[in-house]
Amino acid sequence: MKKIRVTIPKYMGDILKYDAVEFGLSKNYLLNYLVKNYSLLREKDIPVLEGEKEIVQFNLNKENEDFYREVYNRSEFETEASFIRTLIYGYISQSKVIRERFIFKKLIGKIQRGIKDKKKIKIKFETAEKIVSPYNILYSSMEVSNYLFCYSEEDQNYKNYRLCNIKYVYILDENSYTGDTEYLRKVREDFDPFLSYGLPVEIRLSERGQEKYDRIKTNRPKLIEKLDDRWIVEGSQEKIKRYFAYFMSDAEIISPMNLREWFFEEAKKMIEMYG
Structure with a gap:
C-alpha cells in the first residue's frame, strides 16, 4: 500500500478535516476520492500563500495505486506532492x-433518475429507512448544505433531508406522489430548509433584539409585517426555536401558543438550573 505525504497550507488541512467530519467520511477515503476523480480537479491554479503549514498523510487504496501511477506519470507535475496539492486545492476552492x-x-x-422517471425512492436517512417521492435537490440561501426535498406519504407531509445524511438510495417501481404544483414552485424558487411557507409567528422584540435580527442572517425567519409593538415573521417551529433561542430576553414569542409555551418551559428550566 503506497503512502502519500504532502505539505499543504493549514487552511487546506482545516477544510479537509471539516468536510470529513461534516460528510461522515474518513480523511483517507476523502483523499482517495480526490485522486480517483483527478480529471475534475486538476485545472485549478494554487495561489501562493504564506502562513502555517501542515503535513497530510494517507494510504492509497489498492484499487487506486495503478491508476495513480499511470495518471501521475502522464501528468506535467514534477513531484507527487505538487500533483496532490493541485487535487486538494481544486476541491477546497469550491x-x-x-x-x-x-x-x-x-x-x-x-x-435525479427517480425525479426524472417520477418514481418513489427508498432512502436510508441516518439510521431509518424511508420511502419518499423526490422533487428536487436544493440548497439553502447561505449555501451551507444540500437537501433532498420530497414528500413522505407515511408522514403525510413534505420533508427535507440533508444530503450528506442519506446513506443509500433505491429507485422503486412505484409512481411518485404528484404534490401541490404551486407549493412545489414556491419551494423551488425560494428554498427554506425548514419549510416555513405560510406559517406566521407573532413576536415582540426589544431594541437590542431588533439589532440582533438585523445582524444575524443564518436561519433568519422572513419578516411579513411590522405592527405597533409586534412583528409577524414566517417560520416553522423548528426554525423559530433555533433562531430566537439565542435572543434570550430580547425576544418574546406571542403566538402560536404551543410555541410560546415551549419557550416558557425552556426559560423555567434555565431558572431552575441557575437558581
Missing part, C-alpha cells in the same frame, strides 16, 4: 455546497 455535491454525485445521480 463552495461547501459544490464540494458536497461532488462527494455525493453517485447518490445525487440516483435521486
Whole structure:
C-alpha cells in the first residue's frame, strides 16, 4: 500500500478535516476520492500563500495505486506532492455546497433518475429507512448544505433531508406522489430548509433584539409585517426555536401558543438550573 505525504497550507488541512467530519467520511477515503476523480480537479491554479503549514498523510487504496501511477506519470507535475496539492486545492476552492455535491454525485445521480422517471425512492436517512417521492435537490440561501426535498406519504407531509445524511438510495417501481404544483414552485424558487411557507409567528422584540435580527442572517425567519409593538415573521417551529433561542430576553414569542409555551418551559428550566 503506497503512502502519500504532502505539505499543504493549514487552511487546506482545516477544510479537509471539516468536510470529513461534516460528510461522515474518513480523511483517507476523502483523499482517495480526490485522486480517483483527478480529471475534475486538476485545472485549478494554487495561489501562493504564506502562513502555517501542515503535513497530510494517507494510504492509497489498492484499487487506486495503478491508476495513480499511470495518471501521475502522464501528468506535467514534477513531484507527487505538487500533483496532490493541485487535487486538494481544486476541491477546497469550491463552495461547501459544490464540494458536497461532488462527494455525493453517485447518490445525487440516483435521486435525479427517480425525479426524472417520477418514481418513489427508498432512502436510508441516518439510521431509518424511508420511502419518499423526490422533487428536487436544493440548497439553502447561505449555501451551507444540500437537501433532498420530497414528500413522505407515511408522514403525510413534505420533508427535507440533508444530503450528506442519506446513506443509500433505491429507485422503486412505484409512481411518485404528484404534490401541490404551486407549493412545489414556491419551494423551488425560494428554498427554506425548514419549510416555513405560510406559517406566521407573532413576536415582540426589544431594541437590542431588533439589532440582533438585523445582524444575524443564518436561519433568519422572513419578516411579513411590522405592527405597533409586534412583528409577524414566517417560520416553522423548528426554525423559530433555533433562531430566537439565542435572543434570550430580547425576544418574546406571542403566538402560536404551543410555541410560546415551549419557550416558557425552556426559560423555567434555565431558572431552575441557575437558581
